[in-house]
Amino acid sequence: MDPVLRELVERGGGLVTRTLAGQVVPEWTLRRACARGDLVRVLPEVYAAANLLLPATPEVPLVSRLDPVVGHRAALAWARGRAVLSHLSALDAWGLHRQTVGAPLHLAAPVAAGIRTRPGVVVHRLRGLTREPGEVRRRGGLSVLRLERTLVDSWPLLPAADRRAPVIRAVNDRMTTPERLVTALADAPRIAHRADLRTLLRRLAEGCRSPLEIWGHERVFTAPGMPRFRRQARVRVGRRTMYLDLFAERERVDVExxxxxxxxxxxxxxxxxxxxxxxxxxxxxxxxxxHRRLVHESDAVRRETLAILATRRDAPRRDPIADG
Structure with a gap:
């Protein structure tokens, strides 16, 4: 490859656009690099170093054969500022779900942007989409749809077994809150599997912080006779602060x-x-x-918990500790 063109590609992390290349080398230099197999046209006006293409079946579009980190940059270069990463691509950029090689890349664009879906890139045309800071963020130098909308939009695209994890992690890592996600969900009335997401957000708002806690809440610890547990109750003992999974305050029992x-x-x-x-x-x-007992011996766990709580209700009580 021409040394000047090679340096340009390296500076671009393995990518170069026709416009940028045309500023430093003649058009034939780019054509020759493609003919020799050094560069591959992965999208209109966008070229990638051929050694970045990963093995895949012939029907997979070239842009989808790039590592998604590179593919996202290629898609944005092709969009030329008219679109931002969205859905599963944005979820990857937010670090909440790794996109796999071979999967289509996702962009969101205003209706009037004049950019359409093509092989390897799905363009979602969103009414009212603007590049204002509240709607679009920067992640790793890339323009990305805001987190709450990303999580809601990605929900129906993920396999059922994978849907909860990104939402739970985002809340646990304090990247967002259940309340903000509820607001985002209200703006997407036609999203598939909406009821399941609404239920998950309700459980997170109640204090559940893992799939296991949600399982326990729904199938074990809201049974008749159970107290109203405080979830993720903050307790301070000396200089140490701890959070209790399920705290029965009257009985002073912490179920972990x-x-x-x-x-x-x-x-x-x-x-x-x-x-x-x-x-x-x-x-x-x-x-x-x-985990094994809670899932496979739910009835026994429920009986044991009720028995422990009944015994503790009659035990002498101590002065309450400082908690929040």
Whole structure:
């Protein structure tokens, strides 16, 4: 490849546009690089270094054979400021769900932008879309649709088993709130599987912070006889602040739901034991249920919890601790 063109491609992270190349080298230099197999036209006016193309079946568009990180830049270069990353591409840019090689890239554009879907790139034409900071953000140097709209728009495009994780993580990492997502959902009245997303947002607003907690809430800990647990209750003991999964304040019982990932980890077990001992110094009994028991022995977990709570109601009570 021509040295000047090679340097331009390297500076572009493996990409170059026809317009940019034309500013430094003759047109035939770009054509020759393509003929020799050094560059590949992945989108109109956009070229990528051939060694960036990943193996795929012949029917996969060339732009979809790029690593999505590169593919996103290629799609935006093709759009020339008329569109931003959206849906699953924006979800990838937000770091909440990795887009796979071979999948189509997603852009959102105003209705009047004059840009349309083509092989490898799905263009969603959105009425009222503007490039104002409230609607479009910058992530890793890329223009991306705001997080709340991204999560709502991506919901029906993900496999059912994968839909909850990005929403839960975004809330847990304080990237957004259930309330802001509820507002975004209200602006998308026709989204598929809307009821399931609304239910998840309600559970997150109630304090559930994992799929296991949601399972427990829906199938175990809202059964008849159960108290109104405080979820993610903030408790301070000495200089340490802790958050309790399910706290029965009257009985002073903390029900902890241990995820499958923590099962069998001796280091995590030691951390849990120290935490439980500290809570015991202020009269809080910690009861732990494993992922396996909660899912496969729900009836037994429910009975045990009710029995423990009944016993604790008659136990002498201590002065309440400072919590929030």
């Amino acid at each position: 739901l241990d995820g499958a990932a923590s099962h069998g980890d001796p280091r995590q077990r030691e951390v849990d034991l120290r935490r439980d001992a500290l809570l015991a110094t202020v009269g809080i009994l910690v009861v732990r249920f494993s």
